[in-house]
Amino acid sequence: MAASHDVGETKRKGWRYAAKRSWRRHWQLYLLILVPLAYFAVFKYLPMINAVIAFKDYNVVAGVWGSPWVGLKHFNNFFANPVFWQLIGNTFTLSAYYILASFPIPIILALALNEVRLRAFRQTVQLVTYAPYFISTVVIVSMTILILSPRIGLVGDVFGFFGVPAVDFLVRADYFRHVYVWSDIWQTAGYSAVIYIAALASIDPALYEAAKMDGASRIQKIIHVDIPGIMPTAIIILILGVGNIMQVGFEKAFLLQNPLNLSQSEIISTYVYKTGLLNANFSLATAINLFNAVINLVLLVTVNAIAKRVTGRSLW
Amino acid sequence: MTVIARDTNEAMRARLRKRSLNVVLVDRLFVIAIYILLLTFLAIVVLPLIYIVASSFSSPAAVSSGRVGLWPVDFTLRGYEVALRDPKIVSGFLNSLFYTTAGTALSVVLTIAVAFPLSRADFFGGRLITKLIVFTMLFSGGLIPTYMVVRSLGMLNTPWAMIVPNAIGVWQVILAMAYFRDAIPKELYEAARVDGVGDIRFLLLIAVPLAKPMIAVIALMYAIWQWNSYFDALIYLRTDALYPLQLVLRNILILNTQSNLGDATAMLERQQLADLLKYSLIVISTVPVLLIYPFVARHFTKGIMLGSVKG
Structure with missing residues (x-):
C-alpha cells in the first residue's frame, strides 16, 4: 500500500523529491555504498580514463595528461605490424575451437546423468567430474605438461603400448590448440554440466507424462522433451561464448606458451602483457587492448541483438 | 497438455x-x-x-624414468619431505593463506556493502549504479591502465596489490543483490522502520543473519579464486618473499626453476628429485581446496542456480 502511494507521489513531484526523500530515509545506505563505489571509480573507471594513453605517447615523467597526443599512431603501427593478423587469427581460432568443442560435452554429460536412476552413481559422477574445476590453472597446466611429457608422462606409455614413438605435444605449435582446449574441457565439463542439470530438473513433469503416454522411447524423450527444455540455457551460454570470442583468458595460454609453439600460442592478451609490462611500451599495449575491448563489446551487443531477434532470448 | x-x-x-x-x-x-x-x-x-x-x-x-602408472612404485615420502623443507614453498603457502583470508574478508564486506543498498527498491540511484557496475563486466580500461592506477597508489610490490584491486566481483554483487531481494520479506523493512531501526543496524542484525547461506557461497567463491590465481601476483609483485603459492608453483613446475634440493648433489639425483617434487607440489597445493570441496559443492551449485535465475 505504501509502495503504490509512493510511486504516485514520486511521479507527481519528480525525481528531485524522490532523491531527497531517499536520502532522508536511507542516508545510512548511501554511507554504506560509498567505499564500494570509490572502489569501482578507482579500479574500474579510472583505468578507462587512463586508457586515453592509447592516443598519446605516454611517458612516466609527463604523466597521463602531460604526454603528447599522437592520434591513431599506435593503432596504425599495430595494424601495419605483421604480427597483427597472426594475433587476431590465433585468438579467434583458439576461441572458436574452444566454443565449438566445449559446447556439446556438458550437455551430453547432463543428459546422460539425467537418465541415471541410481542416485549414488549419479552423485558420484557429478562430484568427481565437478572437482577439477577447483584446481588452479597453474596446477592444471603442470599436470598437462607432466602427463604429456614423452619421457615421464602417461602418454609415453600409451604410445609405447602401440609401438609408436611418442609425440611431444607441447613443443609442436600445431598441437597447442588441442592441448589448450581439451585440458580445459577436462577441467570444466562437470562444472558446466551443473547448469544444464538444473535446467533439466525444472522441466515440467507433465511433459514427461505426456511423452510416456505417447509411447516415446528414452531417446525420443530426450530429443522431444529434454533438448527443447535446455535450449534457452544453451542459447545464453552460446551468446556469452561468441560475445567473448576475442577475450581469451591470459592465465592458461601464457603458462602453456614456450618458444617453440609461439606461432600459434601468442594471443592478444599475452601480447599485451609482453608489450606493456615486459617491454614497457604502455601506449601501444593500451591501444591493442582498447582495440580488442571495443571489438568485443560490439560483438557481444551484436550477438545479443541477433539472439533476441531470432530466439527471443538475450542477456539483457 | x-x-x-x-x-x-x-x-x-x-x-x-x-x-x-x-x-x-x-x-x-x-x-x-x-x-x-x-x-x-x-x-x-x-x-x-x-x-x-x-x-x-x-x-x-x-x-x-616414467615407470609409474596408477600405483606408487617404490613407495617413499621423499617428494613431500623436499617440498616441505623448501623455504620458498613454505612462505608461498603462508602468503597464500594470508591473502586468501584477508582478501576474502575484504571482498565479502565490500560486496555486502554494495549489494544491500542496491537490493532496496526505494534506494534512489540504485538502478543507475547497478548499470554502471555491470558495465565494468562488459568493458574495461585494460591491463596497463589498471596497472598505472595500482602503481600510482603505491601498492606495487605490497600485499595490498593482492587483495584490493580485484576486491569486488560483479558476479558476486549480482548474486548477493538477488539474494537480499528474495530472502528478506518486505514486512521486515516496514517493521524496522516503525521501530526506528536504522539501515545499518538492520543490515547487521537482520539481513546478514538471514543471508548466511549466500554469504558462505560468495566467501567460498572469493577464497577459491584468491587461492588459485597467479596473474595479479605476476604483474604486481617483484619480491620472492611476497609471492603466493601459485606463483612459486609456476616458477618450479613450469619454468623449471630448480628449488633447494637439500643434500642431493649428484646431477642425476637432482634431476630425478626435481621431477618428483613437481608431483608432490601439485598434491600439496590442491589438497586444501579439494578437501573442502565436497562440503562446498552443494553451495556452489546453489550459487550457480541463483545466478542463472537472475542472468
Whole structure:
C-alpha cells in the first residue's frame, strides 16, 4: 500500500523529491555504498580514463595528461605490424575451437546423468567430474605438461603400448590448440554440466507424462522433451561464448606458451602483457587492448541483438 | 497438455500398448550405453588424478624414468619431505593463506556493502549504479591502465596489490543483490522502520543473519579464486618473499626453476628429485581446496542456480 502511494507521489513531484526523500530515509545506505563505489571509480573507471594513453605517447615523467597526443599512431603501427593478423587469427581460432568443442560435452554429460536412476552413481559422477574445476590453472597446466611429457608422462606409455614413438605435444605449435582446449574441457565439463542439470530438473513433469503416454522411447524423450527444455540455457551460454570470442583468458595460454609453439600460442592478451609490462611500451599495449575491448563489446551487443531477434532470448 | 486432455481412457490404453517390446529393448540398450558413457567420463577425469597422486609417492628414479602408472612404485615420502623443507614453498603457502583470508574478508564486506543498498527498491540511484557496475563486466580500461592506477597508489610490490584491486566481483554483487531481494520479506523493512531501526543496524542484525547461506557461497567463491590465481601476483609483485603459492608453483613446475634440493648433489639425483617434487607440489597445493570441496559443492551449485535465475 505504501509502495503504490509512493510511486504516485514520486511521479507527481519528480525525481528531485524522490532523491531527497531517499536520502532522508536511507542516508545510512548511501554511507554504506560509498567505499564500494570509490572502489569501482578507482579500479574500474579510472583505468578507462587512463586508457586515453592509447592516443598519446605516454611517458612516466609527463604523466597521463602531460604526454603528447599522437592520434591513431599506435593503432596504425599495430595494424601495419605483421604480427597483427597472426594475433587476431590465433585468438579467434583458439576461441572458436574452444566454443565449438566445449559446447556439446556438458550437455551430453547432463543428459546422460539425467537418465541415471541410481542416485549414488549419479552423485558420484557429478562430484568427481565437478572437482577439477577447483584446481588452479597453474596446477592444471603442470599436470598437462607432466602427463604429456614423452619421457615421464602417461602418454609415453600409451604410445609405447602401440609401438609408436611418442609425440611431444607441447613443443609442436600445431598441437597447442588441442592441448589448450581439451585440458580445459577436462577441467570444466562437470562444472558446466551443473547448469544444464538444473535446467533439466525444472522441466515440467507433465511433459514427461505426456511423452510416456505417447509411447516415446528414452531417446525420443530426450530429443522431444529434454533438448527443447535446455535450449534457452544453451542459447545464453552460446551468446556469452561468441560475445567473448576475442577475450581469451591470459592465465592458461601464457603458462602453456614456450618458444617453440609461439606461432600459434601468442594471443592478444599475452601480447599485451609482453608489450606493456615486459617491454614497457604502455601506449601501444593500451591501444591493442582498447582495440580488442571495443571489438568485443560490439560483438557481444551484436550477438545479443541477433539472439533476441531470432530466439527471443538475450542477456539483457 | 491439450493432447492429454483430449485423450479418452480407451485411446490412452491403446497408446500404452503401442509402447511395444521393441521400445523396451531399445531403452535397455540405451541405458547400458549411458552407463558406459558415464563410466568413460569418470575414468577420463579420475585416471590423471590417480596418476599424479601415485607418482607423488613414488621413488625419484621411478618417476624420472616414467615407470609409474596408477600405483606408487617404490613407495617413499621423499617428494613431500623436499617440498616441505623448501623455504620458498613454505612462505608461498603462508602468503597464500594470508591473502586468501584477508582478501576474502575484504571482498565479502565490500560486496555486502554494495549489494544491500542496491537490493532496496526505494534506494534512489540504485538502478543507475547497478548499470554502471555491470558495465565494468562488459568493458574495461585494460591491463596497463589498471596497472598505472595500482602503481600510482603505491601498492606495487605490497600485499595490498593482492587483495584490493580485484576486491569486488560483479558476479558476486549480482548474486548477493538477488539474494537480499528474495530472502528478506518486505514486512521486515516496514517493521524496522516503525521501530526506528536504522539501515545499518538492520543490515547487521537482520539481513546478514538471514543471508548466511549466500554469504558462505560468495566467501567460498572469493577464497577459491584468491587461492588459485597467479596473474595479479605476476604483474604486481617483484619480491620472492611476497609471492603466493601459485606463483612459486609456476616458477618450479613450469619454468623449471630448480628449488633447494637439500643434500642431493649428484646431477642425476637432482634431476630425478626435481621431477618428483613437481608431483608432490601439485598434491600439496590442491589438497586444501579439494578437501573442502565436497562440503562446498552443494553451495556452489546453489550459487550457480541463483545466478542463472537472475542472468
